Amino acid sequence: MIGDGVLLLAVFSVLVFVVAPWGVLNGSFFRKPFLIVMWGIFLAGVGAYFVHVLEFMGATPAVAAIFPNIELAAKIVGFTVAAAGGGLIASGVVLKVQSMAVTDKKKAKDELLSAITLEDALEDQIRKVRANEEGIDEAEVNARLDELIGISFLVRENKRKAVDNFDKQSNLV
Numbered sequence: 105m106i107g108d109g110v111l112l113l114a115v116f117s118v119l120v121f122v123v124a125p126w127g128v129l130n131g132s133f134f135r136k137p138f139l140i141v142m143w144g145i146f147l148a149g150v151g152a153y154f155v156h157v158l159e160f161m162g163a164t165p166a167v168a169a170i171f172p173n174i175e176l177a178a179k180i181v182g183f184t185v186a187a188a189g190g191g192l193i194a195s196g197v198v199l200k201v202q203s204m205a206v207t208d209k210k211k212a213k214d215e216l217l218s219a220i221t222l223e224d225a226l227e228d229q230i231r232k233v234r235a236n237e238e239g240i241d242e243a244e245v246n247a248r249l250d251e252l253i254g255i256s257f258l259v260r261e262n263k264r265k266a267v268d269n270f271d272k273q274s275n276l277v
Contacts, residue, residue, distance in 0.1 A: 110158075114177030117154060118184040137200035144192030151185025205273075212266070212273040219263035226256050 158178035161167045168174060233248045 110171040110177050111173040111180075114158070114180050117181055135199070137196040137203065140196035140199065141193050144189045144194075144196060147192060148185060148189030151181060151189060154185070155182040209270075209273040212270040216263075216266040216270045219259070219266040223256070223259050223263055226252060226259055230256065 155178050158174055158181065161171070162174040162178060171177075230249065230252050233245055233252060236245055
């Protein structure tokens, strides 16, 4: 009966290692990828040490005679803690990637809105020059129109790139 005690200790330890992140990963902590990765590394380190202690105890003949299931307990703890720590590390990395994707998408949207605003303002300028609201001579109107139309090609190219970038970012998330 006492030999099963270490197996029960191992199962209890696994529950602690698996449930502990839920107690810690609340509030604003769960949105910080670096802290999640560090918690995963800490959990894996503590679990590795715990497995080492169990294996060391299992290598001692006196302890192995009292606790025959100590090697099984070490394996249960080792696999579970490795999975929990690795899962937290992977979650932290995925959270960081998602955060970067959201930032890139917002930046692409802002660039597109800026390009649209600039194109609209330029079209208004072209309409005003064509309407000759300032009453300037025909040669100056043509010169301004040539300049504004040249700029409009650059603005449209910038808008096309912004649309392409926004479409690419929209498809990623």
